[in-house]
Amino acid sequence: MxxxxxxxxxxxxxxxxxxxxxxxxxxxxxxxxxxxxxxxxxxxxxxxxxxxxxxxxxxxxxxxxxxxxxxxxxxxxxxxxxxxxxxxxxxxxxxxxxxxxxxxxxxxxxxxxxxxxxxxxxxxxxxxxxxxxxxxxxxDPDSDIRPSVLQSEPESVRPGDAVTLNCSVQTGSCGGEQSIYWFRKSEESHPGLIYTHGGKRDRCERNPNTPTHTCVYSLPLKDLTVSDAGTYYCVVRFCGQIVFGNGTRLTLMSEGKFLVHFVTGLLAGLFLVLIIIVVYRMKNKHTNQAAGTFKKKEHCSLFSIKRMQVTHIF
Incomplete structure (x- = not known):
C-alpha cells in the first residue's frame, strides 16, 4: 500500500x-x-x-x-x-x-x-x-430464548405536556443480562438512538411456574415540543439477540391545531346542548298541548252531562 x-x-x-x-x-x-x-x-x-x-x-x-x-x-x-x-x-x-x-x-x-x-x-x-x-x-425464528417486546399504545399530547412510554419485555432464562435502548424515528429526522437503560431493570417479576420473567421499562418525556413527535421503539439486547418492539407513535398537536380542535369541540358541545334544549322544549310543548286537549274534552263531557240533566228536568 x-x-x-x-x-x-x-x-x-x-x-x-x-x-x-x-x-x-x-x-x-x-x-x-x-x-x-x-x-x-x-x-x-x-x-x-x-x-x-x-x-x-x-x-x-x-x-x-x-x-x-x-x-x-x-x-x-x-x-x-x-x-x-x-x-x-x-x-x-x-x-x-x-x-x-x-x-x-x-x-x-x-x-x-x-x-x-x-x-x-x-x-x-x-x-x-x-x-x-x-x-x-x-x-432467529428457531430460538427458544427469543424475548417478547410489547409497547404502550399511541399517545397524542400537546406541546409542554409530559408523557411516559412503557415497554414490557418477557424473556426466558439464559443467564444473560438485558440491555434496553430507545430509538426514535420521525419524518423530519432519521432513526437514532436517544436513550439506553444499560443493564438496569425498572420493574421485574418472575413467573414461578415458568423459567420466564417480565420486566417493564419506562421512558419519561417532559416539556414536549413538536420536534419530539415520531415513533419510539424499545429495543432489547438479550443473550446475543436484538429485538425491536412494535413501536409507540407519539403525536403532538401544535398550539394552532390544538386551538382549532378546542374550538371545534366547544362548538360541537354547544350544538349538542342546543339540540337537547330544543328537543326538550318540543317535548314539553307537546305534553302541554296533550294536557290541554284532555282538559277540553273533559269539559265538553261535563257540559253534555249537565245539558242532559236539564233536558230531563223539563
Whole structure:
C-alpha cells in the first residue's frame, strides 16, 4: 500500500480524533435509512450513493448497540481497489459492489452478530460527511430464548405536556443480562438512538411456574415540543439477540391545531346542548298541548252531562 492510501485510510480510522477534522451536517453521501429485518442465514444489501467530483474516500461503518463504530471497508473513488479492515478482512460474507457513484455493501449468510446500524461516510480534505443510518435486525425464528417486546399504545399530547412510554419485555432464562435502548424515528429526522437503560431493570417479576420473567421499562418525556413527535421503539439486547418492539407513535398537536380542535369541540358541545334544549322544549310543548286537549274534552263531557240533566228536568 502506498503512503497516500494509508493517509486516507487513517483518516477513516481516526474519525473525530484529528484536530483539523470536521463533520458536515449537509452530506453528499446518502444511505437509504430504514429498519431492515432479515432471518439468520439470509442476505441484505445496503445501498449508498455519493455526489461530487472530489478525490474522496468512501468508508463503511458498523455500530452495534452500546459499542463504538467499527470500520468495515474503504475505497478511493478513482481506484478499483476495496480495502477491508479487522474482522471484515478476508471475510467472504462482506462484499462491496461499486457502480455509477453507488456502492452496495452486501452481507450474506447473516448471523445474529450482524444486528447493528450501518453507515457510509464521504471523506475529503479532512472533512467527513456521514450518511443516514440503516438499522439491520437479524431474527432467529428457531430460538427458544427469543424475548417478547410489547409497547404502550399511541399517545397524542400537546406541546409542554409530559408523557411516559412503557415497554414490557418477557424473556426466558439464559443467564444473560438485558440491555434496553430507545430509538426514535420521525419524518423530519432519521432513526437514532436517544436513550439506553444499560443493564438496569425498572420493574421485574418472575413467573414461578415458568423459567420466564417480565420486566417493564419506562421512558419519561417532559416539556414536549413538536420536534419530539415520531415513533419510539424499545429495543432489547438479550443473550446475543436484538429485538425491536412494535413501536409507540407519539403525536403532538401544535398550539394552532390544538386551538382549532378546542374550538371545534366547544362548538360541537354547544350544538349538542342546543339540540337537547330544543328537543326538550318540543317535548314539553307537546305534553302541554296533550294536557290541554284532555282538559277540553273533559269539559265538553261535563257540559253534555249537565245539558242532559236539564233536558230531563223539563
Amino acid at each position: 502506498t503512503s497516500e492510501p494509508l493517509v486516507f485510510c487513517l483518516t477513516c480510522l481516526l474519525l473525530g480524533q484529528m484536530a483539523p477534522l470536521s463533520v458536515l451536517t449537509s452530506s453528499p453521501v446518502h444511505l437509504k435509512s430504514s429498519f431492515i429485518s432479515a432471518p439468520v442465514g439470509g442476505e441484505v444489501t445496503l445501498r449508498c450513493s455519493y455526489e461530487g467530483d472530489e478525490s474522496a474516500w468512501i468508508c463503511w461503518y458498523k455500530q452495534t448497540l452500546g459499542q463504538n463504530p467499527k470500520l468495515i471497508s474503504s475505497f478511493f473513488v478513482y481506484s478499483p481497489e476495496n480495502i477491508f479492515y479487522g474482522e471484515f478482512q478476508n471475510n467472504s460474507r462482506f462484499t462491496l459492489i461499486r457502480k455509477n457513484r453507488t456502492t452496495n455493501l452486501i452481507i450474506s449468510n447473516l448471523k445474529m452478530s450482524d444486528s447493528a446500524t450501518y453507515y457510509c461516510a464521504f471523506t475529503y480534505a479532512h472533512i467527513v460527511s456521514f450518511s443516514e443510518g440503516a438499522t439491520v435486525i437479524i431474527k
